[in-house]
Amino acid sequence: MQEATFLILTALADGSQHGYGIITEVAQISDGRVRLRAGTLYTALDRLRADGLVAVDGEEIVEGRLRRYYRLTPDGTAVLAAEAARLQANAAAALARLRPGLAGGLA
């Protein structure tokens, strides 16, 4: 899973968001490191919707502009949880292997 996709799913994990909301959430989650652009966001959303991981959660018009809200589907939640667990397992393995070097210096 690409990082942008992972972050988009994460941004939707605790509630629905509209496009602009996802961009600001992703910036916040990644400490400002990832600034999604509209093209990347909507290409990813298009694919995530086709894969059934994300669904439209209603629309509204704000100041004459269309806002569409997106939410995670149960499938999306499962995929995100599995991916998060995988990343955590990898990170734990990396830290475990690094630890002797980090803790004890050169043996």
Added chain:
Amino acid sequence: MSDMTVLERGYRRILACYPRSFLRENGDEVLAVLLDTAAEGRTRVGLAGAWDLVRGGVRMRLWPAAPRPRAVRAAVTLMLAGAATELAALITVAVSFGAVRAAAARYPATTDAVLVHQVAVLAGAPLAIGLWLWLAWANGKGEDWARMLSAACFGLLTFSVLDALAQHVAAVAPATMIAAAAVWAVGLASVVLIFTPAACRYYRPRLARILPAPTSALWPRLASGPDLRIGDADREATAVALGEHFARGRLTLEEFTARLDVALTATRQSEIAQTTRDLPYL
């Protein structure tokens, strides 16, 4: 206000590279986000923003989002590449036809066979290009007959390459032989991809629901021998299976994460089997 309209017009122009069906549904929304995220005082579309939009539009046109496994998507891309390679082969043969005829004069015994091969490529290439495109389209839709036809075509392709080798085409027309080998390699890769387990599930969704996933971790009832050690593939497959059970409402989020922890750290079949023991086959 007039600044805004220039910017908006710029965005609209670039958005035209997206598929029309996408724009009908999402065009206004994307435009709203573009205008919301545009920096204060920006009057023209930036280069990076324009590139990001164009890239997204091209990607959406070339690889429309569809719930396809990666293996099938890769196979479809390869088949499109096969059509391109075939076109390259056609050009190669057309360009080198004169040179090959001259070279063939030095091998009188093989002249006819080689020329026949060259003419066959010239005449058959348009047909082959059409076939590649057609198979790419049908395989992308998950048609099982397309998979069988692809395999059959690959068999024919293999036969023709072997035949060309036997006719010493390589000696007389090396460029033609290289082109044929490239086409064959693309065919081999795409046929292998559409017969991978992941792709098989896409082609045969009904059967896949009846059959258990092909991993030792999901066969607890059959494991009667020693408690074997398991690998990353088993852990990953079980994690995916647990995710699927969770998605179908058979596990709560707490149960799911707890079992995932066990599955991802398990080292023995018995450990990993207990995470799926009370769950039906997928």
